[in-house]
Amino acid sequence: MIGEVNSGAPMGELLGALRATAEPSRLRLLVLCARGELTVTELAQVLGQSQPRVSRHLKLLCDAGLLDRAREGSWVFYRLGSGSAVSLLGRYLADSCDEQDETIALDLQRLAAIKRQRAELAAAYFRDNAADWHRIRSLYVDEAEVEAILADIVGALAPRDLLDIGTGTGRMLELLGPRVANALGIDQSREMLAMARVNIEQAGLSNCIVRLGDMYQLPLPDASFDATVIHQVLHYADRPAACIAEAARVLRPGGDLVIVDFAPHALEFLRDEHAHRRLGFADEDIAGWCRAAGLELGQPHLLTGDPLTVVIWTARRQPAATNPSSATARAVSSSIDVEPILQE
Numbered sequence: 465m466i467g468e469v470n471s472g473a474p475m476g477e478l479l480g481a482l483r484a485t486a487e488p489s490r491l492r493l494l495v496l497c498a499r500g501e502l503t504v505t506e507l508a509q510v511l512g513q514s515q516p517r518v519s520r521h522l523k524l525l526c527d528a529g530l531l532d533r534a535r536e537g538s539w540v541f542y543r544l545g546s547g548s549a550v551s552l553l554g555r556y557l558a559d560s561c562d563e564q565d566e567t568i569a570l571d572l573q574r575l576a577a578i579k580r581q582r583a584e585l586a587a588a589y590f591r592d593n594a595a596d597w598h599r600i601r602s603l604y605v606d607e608a609e610v611e612a613i614l615a616d617i618v619g620a621l622a623p624r625d626l627l628d629i630g631t632g633t634g635r636m637l638e639l640l641g642p643r644v645a646n647a648l649g650i651d652q653s654r655e656m657l658a659m660a661r662v663n664i665e666q667a668g669l670s671n672c673i674v675r676l677g678d679m680y681q682l683p684l685p686d687a688s689f690d691a692t693v694i695h696q697v698l699h700y701a702d703r704p705a706a707c708i709a710e711a712a713r714v715l716r717p718g719g720d721l722v723i724v725d726f727a728p729h730a731l732e733f734l735r736d737e738h739a740h741r742r743l744g745f746a747d748e749d750i751a752g753w754c755r756a757a758g759l760e761l762g763q764p765h766l767l768t769g770d771p772l773t774v775v776i777w778t779a780r781r782q783p784a785a786t787n788p789s790s791a792t793a794r795a796v797s798s799s800i801d802v803e804p805i806l807q808e
Contacts, residue, residue: 485554496510539654544558605767614640615639618643619643624646624690625689628647628693630695632659648672650675657674690716694711699741712781713757721779724777725744747764
């Protein structure tokens, strides 16, 4: 799991990592990837080198365990490695480079320009869609009140590794990231993920990352998180039971699922104009789906609005129980985007 660090590494691996960084372009790439997730195109732009050349350098750094590589459809993101002694060495080497060095300083200036461009694009997308979001939010209880209760609930659960399903703009990562060791956000919208990356970078949350993925078939192993959150996502699902089953699959024994969504309502325009598949959820429906996924539902929290009421449901995966969700979720889910990698 992200963030867990081994106690040490064989001497051969450390020597391999040192050899991999003993070249100016690769050391520059290490410094850049220590400052956030970047694509081959962005890295080539900063270094002023061709994409094939940069890709070869990146492969050597990944093979040495210094960088992590994540595919997102036709894009590939690179960031400083995690979870090993070699990755700690990479962090030390990146932090040891003088930011006033002429080459490094120019690289960081170019990187800052790329991040500004990202932020501008994300802001433009938000402006184009913000009116509809604000209209919906005006129909229910103040979002700050919902977030305060949600933060208290997750804080009391004290998870180490958190998964946010349908992360959108990354708001849950911003809210809950400071309370956990590691957090991962999954979403199917590249535009939303672009906004989420900007938001978590601006918040300084280096322990949070986002990935492209399908909530019906999460690209994650069984029992890999202490808590999963599904915040205002389930009403878009055509198969909410399958979504809950998949969320339960990735929970460790004793782990917790937190669902935030609407109580049953009759606002048909949300279905017609905003793609809501379900007009809220009854407690008995959530309870049944959780029970089928091997989860025990706790007491729900109701926050009454006008006309929409928000409900926060919590459910725990039983330590000794087998979880039937894995086969169920895989049987009913669609596959995640696995387009060919075009940027390498």
